Amino acid sequence: MVEILKADLHLHTAEDRSESIEHNAYRLLDEAHSQGFDVISITNHDMFTFNRKLCEYAGKLGILLLPGVELTVEGRHVLVIGELSGIRQVKRLKDLYKLKREQTLLIAPHPFFPASRGLGKSLFAYLDLFDVLEYSHCYTRLINYNRLAVRVAEKEGLPMASFSDSHKLWQIGRSYSLLLGDRTHEGVLSALRSGAVQMVTRPLGPLALIRTIQWIVPGLVGKLLDNTLKRGSQKHTVPEFTETIMDSRNAG
Ligand SMILES: [Zn+2]
Numbered sequence: 001m002v003e004i005l006k007a008d009l010h011l012h013t014a015e016d017r018s019e020s021i022e023h024n025a026y027r028l029l030d031e032a033h034s035q036g037f038d039v040i041s042i043t044n045h046d047m048f049t050f051n052r053k054l055c056e057y058a059g060k061l062g063i064l065l066l067p068g069v070e071l072t073v074e075g076r077h078v079l080v081i082g083e084l085s086g087i088r089q090v091k092r093l094k095d096l097y098k099l100k101r102e103q104t105l106l107i108a109p110h111p112f113f114p115a116s117r118g119l120g121k122s123l124f125a126y127l128d129l130f131d132v133l134e135y136s137h138c139y140t141r142l143i144n145y146n147r148l149a150v151r152v153a154e155k156e157g158l159p160m161a162s163f164s165d166s167h168k169l170w171q172i173g174r175s176y177s178l179l180l181g182d183r184t185h186e187g188v189l190s191a192l193r194s195g196a197v198q199m200v201t202r203p204l205g206p207l208a209l210i211r212t213i214q215w216i217v218p219g220l221v222g223k224l225l226d227n228t229l230k231r232g233s234q235k236h237t238v239p240e241f242t243e244t245i246m247d248s249r250n251a252g
Pocket residue numbers: 070077109110116117118
């Protein structure tokens with residue numbers, strides 16, 4: 001049955017120990033439920049936060065939980081949603097073509113946001129790889145790096161979707177997407193792919209901007225220091241996977 005689905009497919013939780021996040025996946029699901037979300041995906045960095053128990057918990061709340069991950073490939077972030085088999089073999093951006101299939105969605109998150117690990121100019125070499133470009137939550141009325149992403153999406157006929165990239169609970173619900181599709185793994189992916197998406201997003205106001213800077217800047221400084229210390233010893237981040245993946249169609 002086709003319905004309007006409130007969706008956020010870019011969310012982080014405390015299970016990702018590379019980030020300092022207070023809420024775990026269950027607390028996130030509670031918050032998503034309280035805000036009436038129908039579909040979410042937990043996209044922690046280079047790890048899976050998805051298992052049967054979590055799926056069952058989401059199912060009880062009426063939420064469809066899709067497997068997801070925010071992969072770091074060649075130092076760039078890529079969201080992979082849905083069927084994740086074969087992901088361990090991805091070492092280079094070109095390896096992502098092996099994941100290009102109906103049950104897997106490839107999203108370019110925050111593509112042109114500076115100081116993030118967005119694809120930036122690399123996106124132009126891989127435009128045929130991505131199903132969707134993300135409209136990043138992080139912008140103000142004056143400064144909005146999504147404008148270039150919108151131009152690229154329009155020129156290339158690529159759909160866009162807005163998600164929260166939440167690291168804090170207060171961020172959830174600020175940017176999300178309404179999808180027109182079936183409440184199933186396949187229905188959600190096909191709605192996004194076909195552009196049956198309405199973005200619901202608003203620029204950061206002064207208070208939200210201050211709160212965002214408060215958590216983003218210390219994190220960036222920490223990562224820069226970390227990268228400087230590691231420089232020379234590591235060319236690319238190689239994903240580590242700490243949770244077992246399972247086919248979402250067998251659960252939730
Ligand atoms: Zn990212």
